Amino acid sequence: MQLHQKIKTIAFDADDTLWVNEPYFQEAEQAFTQLLKEYASSETLSQALYQTEVKNLPLYGFGIKGFILCMIETAQQISSNRVSPMVINQIIALGHDLLQRPIELLEGVQPTLEALHGKYKLILATKGDLLDQERKIARSNLASYFHHIEIMSDKQTTDYQQLLQRLACKPEEFFMVGNSMKSDILPVLALDAHAGYLPYHVTWSHEQHDSLPQHTQFIALQKMTDLLEIL
Known part of the structure; x- marks a missing residue:
């Protein structure tokens, strides 16, 4: 049976799969290192910030608000x-700027969703701060x-x-598309x-993975519109 005959539900990650996200965080991090340059080098500050973020993930989860708190904690520690x-x-202003960034859809996103809509059950499956993600989804018009x-x-x-259970979807009928291995x-x-891996040109260190999986259900994508050729 061909893939398009098996799949009933297609789920999409949001950040850096549907729209730009990580480059904004990297810009904020660069601005942060400039603010603290009298205390340490950019490399030292970036490493300290990353360590703080990873340490606090169980407390803050993923998202901009936790990132702001981690920048403040790192600044106090380094200084x-x-x-x-x-x-x-x-x-704090850097964080506010991040929260108000416009949504920039990635190439091929809208036509791909338009083509698949009505043929498959489409799901948006993202992680992060609830309010921030809701805001981005609303701004995306998707x-x-x-x-x-x-x-x-x-x-x-x-x-x-748990998501599959809520959707009453069997694993063999589910296809996840995203940029984070x-x-x-x-x-x-x-x-x-x-699962279809759609790499983005920048990825947060915590989400990086070195090798591609050897799995029969894995597909490597080059661009979003590749989905229209395989489904």
Whole structure:
């Protein structure tokens, strides 16, 4: 049986799959290192910020608000609590700017969703801060394409298992498309569902994975419109 005959539900990641996200975080991080340059090098500051983010993931989860708190915590740590209130205000302003960035859809997203809509049950499966993700979805003007929108606190195999149960969808009928091997691909393959990896040119360190999986349900994509050729 061909793939398009098996699949009934297609789920899409949002950040850096449907629209630009990580480059904005990297710009904010560069601005952050400039604010703290009197205390440490850019490399040292970036490493310290990343360590703080990973440490705090169980507390804050994924998203801009946690990123703001981690920048403030890192600034205090690196400066031995000597950083000025003015710099703290500037860090908060960086976060506010991130929260208000316009949505920039990636190439091929709208025509692909338009072509698949009505033929498959389309799902938006993203993770992060609830309010921020809801805001981005509204600004994207893509919500009408999706049968169901799921904003997850994390994307582990158990999270996808619960999603499939809510959708009454069998793993062999489910196809996940995303740019993160760790969040969008490997947990889905662990359920023997289908996964299409659509790499983006920048990826947060925590989401990076070195090798492609050797799995019969795995598909490597070059661009979003490749979906129209395989489905």
